[in-house]
Every structure is written in structure tokens, then in C-alpha cells.
Amino acid sequence: MKVIEIQGDPDDFLSGQIALVDADGIRKETRLDIVDRWPDLGDYLIIHAGFAIHTLDPQEAETNIRLMREMAEKVEAAEAVEQRT
Amino acid sequence: MKYLDEFRDQTLAEPLLKELRRSVTKPFRVMEVCGTHTMSIFRSGLRTLLPEEIELISGPGCPVCVTSASHIDAILAMAELQNTRIALFGDLFRVPGSNGLSLANASSQGAKVDIVYSPMDSLNLARKYPEELIVFLGVGFETTTPGIAATILAAKNSALDNFAVFSTHKTMPPPLLALLDDPELQIDGLLCPGHVSSIIGAGAYQPLADTYKLACVVGGFEPADILQALILMARQIANGEARVENAYTRAVRWEENSRAQQMVRAIFKTADMEWRGLGVIPESGLAIREEYSHYDAERRLNIKLTPATEPKGCRCGEILKGKEVPSQCPLYGKRCTPGNPVGPCMVSSEGTCAAFFKYTQ
Ligand code: SF4
Ligand code: SF4
Numbered sequence: 001m002k003v004i005e006i007q008g009d010p011d012d013f014l015s016g017q018i019a020l021v022d023a024d025g026i027r028k029e030t031r032l033d034i035v036d037r038w039p040d041l042g043d044y045l046i047i048h049a050g051f052a053i054h055t056l057d058p059q060e061a062e063t064n065i066r067l068m069r070e071m072a073e074k075v076e077a078a079e080a081v082e083q084r085t
Numbered sequence: 086m087k088y089l090d091e092f093r094d095q096t097l098a099e100p101l102l103k104e105l106r107r108s109v110t111k112p113f114r115v116m117e118v119c120g121t122h123t124m125s126i127f128r129s130g131l132r133t134l135l136p137e138e139i140e141l142i143s144g145p146g147c148p149v150c151v152t153s154a155s156h157i158d159a160i161l162a163m164a165e166l167q168n169t170r171i172a173l174f175g176d177l178f179r180v181p182g183s184n185g186l187s188l189a190n191a192s193s194q195g196a197k198v199d200i201v202y203s204p205m206d207s208l209n210l211a212r213k214y215p216e217e218l219i220v221f222l223g224v225g226f227e228t229t230t231p232g233i234a235a236t237i238l239a240a241k242n243s244a245l246d247n248f249a250v251f252s253t254h255k256t257m258p259p260p261l262l263a264l265l266d267d268p269e270l271q272i273d274g275l276l277c278p279g280h281v282s283s284i285i286g287a288g289a290y291q292p293l294a295d296t297y298k299l300a301c302v303v304g305g306f307e308p309a310d311i312l313q314a315l316i317l318m319a320r321q322i323a324n325g326e327a328r329v330e331n332a333y334t335r336a337v338r339w340e341e342n343s344r345a346q347q348m349v350r351a352i353f354k355t356a357d358m359e360w361r362g363l364g365v366i367p368e369s370g371l372a373i374r375e376e377y378s379h380y381d382a383e384r385r386l387n388i389k390l391t392p393a394t395e396p397k398g399c400r401c402g403e404i405l406k407g408k409e410v411p412s413q414c415p416l417y418g419k420r421c422t423p424g425n426p427v428g429p430c431m432v433s434s435e436g437t438c439a440a441f442f443k444y445t446q
Binding site: 031033034035036046048049050051053054056060061064 | 174203205228229232335336337338342
């Protein structure tokens with residue numbers, strides 16, 4: 001889910017560390033107390049029980065989708081070769 | 086949710102399946118540690134699509150299922166207390182204690198029980214019911230504990246007095262070590278849990294790979310994630326390798342999530358813990374530290390755990406050790422169904438028996 005607003009201070013647990021995230025227009029708050037890397041606006045968060053646990057920058061998110069796609073394509077290409085031989 | 090849909094894509098799964106079939110050179114047995122994997126493998130129909138050389142065994146990764154009967158009894162005893170309100174994640178609601186009754190029964194008889202989505206929600210309950218003690222049931226593995234630690238800290242910081250946690254928190258590598266020491270359990274690979282690993286880091290499985298010569302692959306929960314993990318595992322096994330690989334890089338790094346782990350270590354300390362079916366495993370649990378004993382329901386309510394018997398006939402212990410499948414349990418599908426569960430395996434939506442029942446009947 002994409003981060004659109006951040007409140008609080010990464011070093012101050014008293015500050016109420018919260019991100020507003022958006023997924024297809026649905027917005028909700030998630031806690032940032034235990035996230036592995038403090039997010040920037042536009043990053044993606046993986047959320048568990050109301051807490052963000054992992055931050056991905058947009059590039060990482062895209063790379064992951066691309067890797068999976070490439071993997072699929074490579075396999076298809078290999079098959080095409082097999083069929084020809 | 087566009088991002089997630091990409092991973093659910095069927096057109097992605099088919100080529101991955103083909104690659105998996107190509108990578109498998111000999112039969113092997115994989116334990117999927119995590120209940121969420123078990124569920125996803127059934128729900129997506131993967132179980133029937135996989136090459137028959139791959140045997141999948143479900144492991145101890147459903148926190149509800151591994152909660153011992155004596156802990157359930159203690160929870161039910163707390164629910165009976167005046168001025169106490171139990172807050173919990175949903176699954177535990179219907180798990181019967183040793184007398185056959187569950188929190189659901191207690192609730193219908195007037196006990197105050199609230200299902201929450203996040204542990205932080207129980208702080209809202211504490212504000213709403215100042216005259217009650219809100220007891221949050223801390224049941225879960227590494228993924229769940231940091232949020233609960235953060236909630237205890239938040240309660241302290243906002244001077245909320247009427248909130249406590251009953252901790253049956255468990256940690257992941259110790260039960261795996263206990264299982265793997267059992268010579269009867271012959272497995273070649275571990276499908277390591279995605280979310281737990283995002284907290285402890287993929288590196289945490291290195292000792293397992295080294296000691297037991299196991300191919301350990303961390304996998305996500307979408308069908309394409311699971312297939313990708315199984316491809317890596319099949320390749321390792323074909324090449325006679327046993328190492329840790331991460332097929333879930335979008336959520337898991339090699340290193341631990343140190344912010345989360347620091348939070349956990351600040352509030353909890355390791356403790357011996359009783360597991361259903363596995364008995365007491367040294368240092369496999371987390372107890373609340375002395376400094377935060379005010380937030381420890383066990384101390385605050387003076388809860389004593391008493392040994393409890395498992396439901397009669399229930400084979401959960403054997404199932405959780407990967408030694409039996411649900412249909413070997415005499416109660417399966419007869420006295421024990423998702424609508425009327427006898428053992429926790431059938432209650433939890435991630436339980437092996439529930440998954441078998443839902444998808445193979
Ligand atoms: S079928 Fe029911 S009683 Fe048997 S092992 Fe599963 S949960 Fe336990
Ligand atoms: S009870 Fe069933 S689902 Fe739960 S851990 Fe045991 S085997 Fe897995």
C-alpha cells in the first residue's frame with residue numbers, strides 16, 4: 001500500500017508514528033513503530049495487524065513484479081525453443 | 086491492490102509450474118512451516134497441480150493450533166473474572182478448552198470478549214471501559230510480537246493503567262530444531278514462513294541448513310511466490326545443495342528487522358514455553374520483562390497454569406509434527422468438523438485439518 005502521509009518522528013516513540021496509506025482509493029492509517037525502514041512518501045508498506053513491517057521503495061516494488069514476469073517469460077521462451085528443436 | 090494482483094495472476098502461475106516440473110529430478114519432502122502457506126496451497130488449488138514427486142507436510146506454524154490446552158483453560162478462567170474484558174484476534178474465539186467449552190461459549194454466557202484487528206485497538210477498549218481490565222491475548226510468532234510490544238509501550242507512555250497482555254508468544258526456530266531432531270521426520274526442504282522471516286531475516290535459518298542439510302527457502306504467500314520458492318528448492322535438491330535462499334525479497338531481507346526486534350527485546354525476554362503436541366520447548370517463548378510486569382496479565386491476575394488434557398482422540402500433536410494427515414484422526418469429519426471443532430487444527434482458518442476439510446471434501 002502506497003504511503004501518502006507520514007506523522008511522527010522515527011526516533012521518538014512517543015510521537016505517534018503513523019502513516020496514511022492508500023490502496024486503490026481506500027485509505028487507512030498504519031502504525032510505523034516497528035517498520036524496518038522509515039518510509040518516504042510514495043513508498044510501499046507491507047502491513048501486519050495494523051503495523052507496517054516492511055518498506056519498499058517504488059523501484060523495489062516494480063523490480064519484484066518485473067522479476068516474476070521475466071521469470072515467466074523466460075520459461076515460455078525456453079519452451080518455444082524446445083518445441084522448435 | 087494492483088500490486089498484489091500481479092502475483093495472483095494465473096498466466097504467471099502456469100509457466101512457473103512448467104519450470105517446477107522441469108526442475109524436479111527426484112522425489113522430495115517439504116515441510117511448509119506456516120499455516121498461511123498451508124491455506125494458500127489449498128485455496129489456490131496448487132496442491133493438486135504440483136508434480137507428484139513433491140510431498141508437502143504441514144508444520145507447526147499456526148499459532149492458534151500450537152497454543153496448549155492449559156493456556157486455553159487459563160484464558161477461559163480469565164474470561165470468567167469480574168471486571169475483565171478479553172481482547173483477541175479472531176481465530177482463538179472458538180478453540181475449546183479441556184472442558185470442551187470455548188470463549189465463544191463464555192461470551193454467550195455473558196463474559197466480555199472483543200475481537201480486534203490490531204492490538205492497538207485494545208487500547209481504545211481500555212479507554213472506553215475504564216472500570217475494566219482489558220486483557221489482550223498475545224498469541225503469535227515473531228510477526229505479531231513486535232506490534233504487541235509497541236502496544237505495551239504505548240499503554241505505558243499514555244499512562245493507561247487498565248491494560249495487560251497474556252503472553253503465549255512463541256518464536257520460530259526452536260520448534261523446528263526440536264522437530265528436526267526427531268529421526269522419524271524425514272524431510273529434505275523447509276518452506277520458511279514469509280512474514281516471520283521479514284522480522285527475523287532469512288539468515289536465521291542458516292543453522293538449520295548447516296546442521297540438518299536442509300534446503301531452506303523463504304517464500305511469500307501468493308501461488309506464484311510459493312511456486313518460485315519450490316523451484317529454487319527443487320534446483321537445490323537436484324544439485325545436492327542445502328542452503329538458505331530468499332524467494333520473497335519484496336518483504337524479506339537477509340538481516341533481521343532491527344527496529345522490530347529492538348522493540349521486542351525491550352519488552353519481552355525469552356522463556357520456556359509449552360506447545361500443543363510438542364510439550365515444553367526451552368527458550369521458545371517470550372515472557373514480559375519485570376519492568377513491564379504491570380502489563381503482564383499472568384502476574385496481575387495471578388494466573389497459574391494447570392496441566393490440561395488434550396481433547397480425547399484428537400491427533401493434532403501428530404499432525405503438527407508432520408507425522409500424520411488429518412484423515413488419520415478418528416474424529417476427522419465425524420465428531421470434528423469446522424462447524425463443530427474438537428481440536429484447534431480444525432478451528433483455526435490456517436489449521437491443517439480445517440484446510441483439508443474445506444478443500445478435499
Ligand atoms: S480432526 Fe479434529 S480432533 Fe482430529 S486432529 Fe484434527 S482437530 Fe484434532
Ligand atoms: S493444529 Fe494443525 S494447523 Fe495448527 S499447527 Fe497444528 S497442524 Fe498446524
